[in-house]
Amino acid sequence: MTTTATIIEAFGIKKIYKRGAERVAAIDGLSLTLKEGEFLSIIGPSGSGKTTLLNILGCLDNPTSGKLAVGGITVHDNGRGLSESQLTRIRRQLFGYIFQNFYLIPTLTVLENVLVPFTFFKKRGAEKDVMAILKNLGLDKRAGHLPRELSGGEMQRVAIARALVNHPSVLLADEPTGNLDSERSREIGQVLRQLNEKEGLTIVLVTHNPELALSARRIMTLKDGKIVEEQARPEH
Ligand SMILES: Nc1ncnc2c1ncn2[C@@H]1O[C@H](COP(=O)(O)OP(=O)(O)O)[C@@H](O)[C@H]1O
Ligand SMILES: [Mg+2]
Incomplete structure (x- = not known):
């Protein structure tokens, strides 16, 4: 029997934003476990907390409360967290990130951007x-x-290449096809699936493109900062 290691473990995560006198729970007591080699899609309406959740899982943002462990290291435990330099090291060692706006440097070549x-x-x-x-x-x-x-x-593929140069354990993608037509979106979906299936890369993909979400075997729907539905799809 083989056991698959847990790479992200989130328990009771809350992220509260203050808007004037109002307090908004962008993430409202959410728990999830991600194992090595998984491909998870997170879908849900605009404002449902997808980006907030991805940024917390990727150690780019702090939860208000709850517990988060990545790669076996406790990153947050009810408001107590690691130092900024420890977080930087974890981000660099564990994660690759891609975003809707590819963030390439216009004056650098493809190779230079990836370097x-x-x-x-x-x-x-x-x-x-x-x-x-x-x-x-x-x-x-x-x-x-x-x-x-x-x-x-191609620009998004360059951004993917740049995210992979540190050989991350987990690739986090926030609306990576938000600026692409359906043909190019499909292409990115295939690239991600290949990276998952052939290279064993663990992927968390946030998207509101339902077709792209189907690239993953596990699909989670967020609403008001909570998981309202979770599907596991058979191998494809
Ligand atoms: N920096 C912030 N300050 C205040 N409210 C925020 C901030 N970032 C996100 N929010 C609020 O948190 C909720 C979730 O936002 P977000 O995670 O961006 O959702 P999604 O990515 O699903 O569109 C929204 O109500 C949004 O307005
Ligand atoms: Mg978003």
Whole structure:
């Protein structure tokens, strides 16, 4: 029997925002467990807390209360948390992030953009490693091009490549196809599925594109900061 390690464990997470005198629970007592190798989609209406949740899971934001452990390390325990430098290390070692607006640097080539994470932390052999990642994503012929010479789908693939250079355990994607047409969205869905199935990359994908959500085997619906539905789909 093989046991799969838990990579994210969230228990009773709350995130409260103050809006004037009003307090808004963006995340309202949410618990979830993510195991290594899983591909989870999070869907739900605008304002349901998807981005807030993803940022908390990815240690980019702090919950107001609740408990969060990532990679076996307790990050938050009812308001007590790690230091900023410890969080930085966890973000760098454990997570890759992609967003709706690809955040490429317009004056840098594809290769240079993907090497950006190494700007402050030199790593031997990085360039060779990065070329292999680009090739895997069908971007090797684009290495010397500038972002403006690429299609939207290619730009997002460059952003995916950049997220993968630190060999993260978990890829977190917030509306990665929000700026893409349906054809390019499908392409990104396939890339993510391949990374999950062939490379065993754990993925959490936030989207309100129902077709893209089906790339995952586990789909969770959020409403008002709570999980209101959860589906597990058979292998596909
Ligand atoms: N920085 C913030 N300050 C105050 N309220 C916020 C902030 N960020 C998000 N919210 C509120 O939290 C709720 C969830 O937002 P969000 O996580 O962005 O939802 P989604 O990504 O599903 O659209 C919304 O009501 C939103 O207005
Ligand atoms: Mg959002």
